[in-house]
Amino acid sequence: MRKTTNQKAWWLVVPVLLLVAFNAFIPLMTVVNYSVQETFGNNAFFWEGVTWFEKVLRSERFHDSLLRQLLFTGMIISIEVPLGIAVALSMPRKGPWVSVCLVLMALPLLIPWNVVGAMWNIFALPDIGLLGYSLNSMGFDYNFTQQPVSAWMTTVVMDVWHWTSLVVLLCYAGLCSIPDAYYQAAHIDGASRWAVFRYIQLPKMKRVLTIAILLRFMDSFMIYTEPFVLTGGGPGNTTTFLSIDLVKIALGQFDLGPAAAMSLIYFLVVLLICWVFYTVMMRNEEQ
Amino acid sequence: MSRIEFKDVRHAYPPPSGQAPIYALKEISQVWEDGGAYALLGPSGCGKTTLLNIISGLLTPSEGSILFDGRDVTRQPTAARHIAQVFQFPVVYDTMTVFDNLAFPLRNRGMPEARATERVTEIAEMLDLSDRLHQRAAGLTADGKQKISLGRGLVREEVNAILFDEPLTVIDPHLKWQLRSKLKELHQQIGVTMIYVTHDQVEALTFADQVVVMYDGGVVQVGTPVELFNRPKHTFVGYFIGSPGMNVLPCKLENGQPVFANNLLSSGYPADADLSGKLEIGIRPEFVRFGDDGIPVEIQKVEDLGRYQVVTVKHEAEQIKMLVGEDQAIPSESPMIQFDPENLHIYCDDWVVEIRNA
Structure with a gap:
């Protein structure tokens, strides 16, 4: 059979190329462009090479934000994942309560980020907020606008409130996919509740948990709106996470070069951690 | 090992409120001898899985009682009945090796490790799994996994009966025959009561000494394959057994x-x-x-x-x-x-x- 050559088919790829170009490639390249040059406005650019990268990597401010960011992400993942699994395990597998639970779980996920921030801000205000006022009247000295520890606690609890549901729903889906025969077999084999969890439920949830952790890592590592509305990065700089810091540098100080360099480093950190995590999880799978 | 006796056992799943119960299993009174190979044969929805679950204790019958060696076990939980079950789809603990899978029921019951190892080695030998003992169970083919399911039942010495719920459904046709002969061989070797649920007459007739034919929630005939062939007591038996049917x-x-x-x-x-x-x-x-x-x-x-x-x-x-x-x-x-x-x-x-x- 003779093969016909028709290069016109390439035109079909054009929409995708355009989409990717405007959506990802051109913005990214603009950032790369800024990160290696200095500008004083009027579209006049001066070549700076890797100066901004060196500056950012050496700056104590960046180190602090990164450290805060890692601490925050570590905290919320280590709370949300076990809590999510626990809630998913205790949810009913069938009956009328299933849909009630699912709707309740999905509710926080539907609330816009800035609304969540504003809600918790008012909720936690020490003088008029329900949470803040109650804590204070119970004798706790709580003021998230002034105390770093209170601010951190409030931010972490807010994130747990907002996002644990995601872990719950993913785990629940994983749990529902386990056939009854597994539980019956475990029952017959005399397995304890813990053994059922350890050898049946956890292995079957592994894939969804990998996804849940990845999503929670990426989202929390890039968190901006909620802490910005809640604490504005304060008191002082104690809740200034990477993205808040980045916005301060880029839009507050208008240091486009360092901000662009920081964006790229930020991006590479996210990419690197995700890649390492995913590779390790998948390698375990193969063994 | 034990004799299994059913006394007026009936079961109805909870009906929608206000309606009369529909019996998924109609009254059954039977005695199954110790060490026998029984097959429950019938079309889908005839109540054979319900009966199996009543034996294993996953289901408590709404009426009647079930006795093992004269001991009433109707209300006993599965774990206390010393029953093993092989399911339609192979159930293995994915993260464990074949060895750990086989040792799992023993370890759960607190058997000393040395004794468990001995027992597992012995059973693995019978099932031709010896060379794969230290592989991950997840990597085995369906028939290998089904052997592990069976093995988890066989390792327990006190087992009263082994139940099979259409165990060959997901097995390749050319391996079905092999696995079935293996079952038959094991039955002769160990002599444990085996109860095999299937809707495939060939499987039932080749495996069992006694075939229990079920239809529409009731037992219509119990007999040897020859009896079922020569003297079907119910038109369903005649029609269901034999190819083409009566x-x-x-x-x-x-x-x-x-x-x-x-x-x-x-x-x-x-x-x-x-x-x-x-x-x-x-x-x-x-x-x-x-x-x-x-x-x-x-x-x-x-x-x-x-x-x-x-x-x-x-x-x-x-x-x-x-x-x-x-x-x-x-x-x-x-x-x-x-x-x-x-x-x-x-x-x-x-x-x-x-x-x-x-």
């Missing part, structure tokens, strides 16, 4: 004797028997043959299956299937068929009518 044809009563197509079929029926219900005759295709006189039929279809041919003939509205040997000729003009009176059964309302011993 011909079931309506018949009339004349002078107290059954007649089909103006042929007196037999005269051995008790005149005093109550034959007032729906009357039918049952004759297996193996026992229908062409003859010089008999019932006139027209030939509809001849299927050549190699060693024999399945001939479908028609008398008025009734289709009759018959098996004809490969070497036998099929008459071309005005064929007549005869029924072997020895192997003819009369059914009244689907249940067989006993012949009086002449």
